[in-house]
Amino acid sequence: xxxxxxxxxxxxxxxxxxxxxxxxxxxxxxxxxxxxxxxxxxxxxxxxxxxxxxxxxxxxxxxxxxxxxxxxxxxxxxxxxxxxxxxxxxxxxxxxxxxxxxxxxxxxxxxxxxxxxxxxxxxxxxxxxxxxxxxxxxxxxxxxxxxxxxxxxxxxxxxxxxxxxxxxxxxxxxxxxxxxxxxxxxxxxxxxxxxxxxxxxxxxxxxxxxxxxxxxxxxxxxxxxxxxxxxxxxxxxxxxxxxxxxxxxxxxxxxxxxxxxxxxxxxxxxxxxxxxxxxxxxxxxxxxxxxxxxxxxxxxxxxxxxxxxxxxxxxxxxxxxxxxxxxxxxxxxxxxxxxxxxxxxxxxxxxxxxxx
Numbered sequence: 001x002x003x004x005x006x007x008x009x010x011x012x013x014x015x016x017x018x019x020x021x022x023x024x025x026x027x028x029x030x031x032x033x034x035x036x037x038x039x040x041x042x043x044x045x046x047x048x049x050x051x052x053x054x055x056x057x058x059x060x061x062x063x064x065x066x067x068x069x070x071x072x073x074x075x076x077x078x079x080x081x082x083x084x085x086x087x088x089x090x091x092x093x094x095x096x097x098x099x100x101x102x103x104x105x106x107x108x109x110x111x112x113x114x115x116x117x118x119x120x121x122x123x124x125x126x127x128x129x130x131x132x133x134x135x136x137x138x139x140x141x142x143x144x145x146x147x148x149x150x151x152x153x154x155x156x157x158x159x160x161x162x163x164x165x166x167x168x169x170x171x172x173x174x175x176x177x178x179x180x181x182x183x184x185x186x187x188x189x190x191x192x193x194x195x196x197x198x199x200x201x202x203x204x205x206x207x208x209x210x211x212x213x214x215x216x217x218x219x220x221x222x223x224x225x226x227x228x229x230x231x232x233x234x235x236x237x238x239x240x241x242x243x244x245x246x247x248x249x250x251x252x253x254x255x256x257x258x259x260x261x262x263x264x265x266x267x268x269x270x271x272x273x274x275x276x277x278x279x280x281x282x283x284x285x286x287x288x289x290x291x292x293x294x295x296x297x298x299x300x301x302x303x304x305x306x307x308x309x310x311x312x313x314x315x316x317x318x319x320x321x322x323x324x325x326x327x328x329x330x331x332x333x334x335x336x337x338x339x340x341x342x343x344x345x346x347x348x349x350x351x352x353x354x355x356x
Contacts, residue, residue, distance in 0.1 A: 022047035027095025036316040058083030064127040099318040121299035140276035181228040188221035
C-alpha cells in the first residue's frame with residue numbers, strides 16, 4: 001500500500017503546452033495536476049472559459065474607452081489592462097473555491113464569488129451590447145439630441161421672457177403713452193378740419209371758414225403736436241437704452257444656445273449611449289429581450305467556472321491539494337511547537353543558572 005501511495009505521488013504525466021496554458025488560466029496547481037491526468041480536461045475547460053471571458057472583457061473595455069476618448073491607442077491600452085485585471089480576478093475566484101468541507105459550506109463560500117461574477121458579467125456585456133445595437137443606438141441618440149434641443153429652446157424662451165420682461169414692459173408703457181399723445185393730436189387735427197369745412201358737431205360751430213373757433217382749434221392742434229414731439233424727444237434716450245438691453249439679452253442667450261447646441265451635437269459619449277440603449281429597451285420589446293439575453297449570456301459565461309467547481313465531484317486533484325496544504329499546516333505547527341519548546345528549555349536553563 002505504501003509503495004502504491006508513493007507511485008501515485010511521484011508519477012508525473014507530460015502536458016502539452018496548450019493544455020498547460022489553459023490549466024494556468026484555471027488557477028490550478030500545475031505540479032499537482034501533473035499527477036492527476038483525469039482532472040486535465042476539467043481544468044482545461046475552466047481555464048478556457050476564464051481566458052475567453054478575459055478576451056471579451058478586453059474587447060468590451062476597448063470599445064467603451066474608444067467612445068470616451070475617441071483614440072484607438074488609448075482604447076487598446078486600457079482594454080488590454082482591463083482584460084488582464086478581469087483575467088486575474090476570475091482566475092482567483094475559481095482557484096479560491098475548495099472542494100473540502102460540506103456541500104453547504106462550499107455553497108456559502110461560492111455565494112459572494114457568484115455575486116461578484118454576476119456584476120462582472122453585467123459590466124462586460126454592456127459595451128458589447130452597445131456595439132451590437134450600434135445602428136439603433138445612433139438613431140436613438142439623434143432622437144435624444146433633438147429632444148434635448150427642443151427642451152433647450154423652451155428653456156431659452158422662458159429665460160428671454162424673464163430677463164427682457166421688465167425692459168419690454170417699460171417700452172410698452174412708453175409706446176402706449178406716445179400712442180395716446182398721437183391720438184390726441186389726430187383728434188385735434190380732425191376737429192380743426194371739421195371746423196374749417198363747417199361740419200356741425202358737438203365740438204364745432206358749423207360755420208365754414210377759418211374763424212375764431214378754427215383759430216383756437218389750430219392752437220390746440222399745435223400744442224398737442226408739441227406735446228407729442230417733446231415727449232418723443234424726452235423718451236428717445238430711454239427707448240434707445242431699452243432696445244440695447246433687450247438686444248443684449250437676445251445676443252447673450254443666442255450665444256449660449258449655440259454653444260449648448262454644439263455640446264448637444266457631441267452628445268454621443270458612453271453614458272449617452274447607455275441612455276439610448278435603455279430607452280430602446282423600453283420602447284422596443286424585441287431589443288429589450290435581445291439585450292437581456294446578451295447580458296444573461298455573459299453572466300452565465302462569467303459564473304460558469306464557479307458553478308463547474310461547485311457542482312463537480314471531489315477528485316484526485318482536490319485530495320492531493322488538501323494533502324499538500326495539510327502537510328504544510330502540520331509542518332508549520334511542528335515548527336511552532338519545536339520553537340516554543342526550545343524557547344522554554346532556554347528559559348529554564350537560564351533560571352537554573354541564576355539560582356546557582
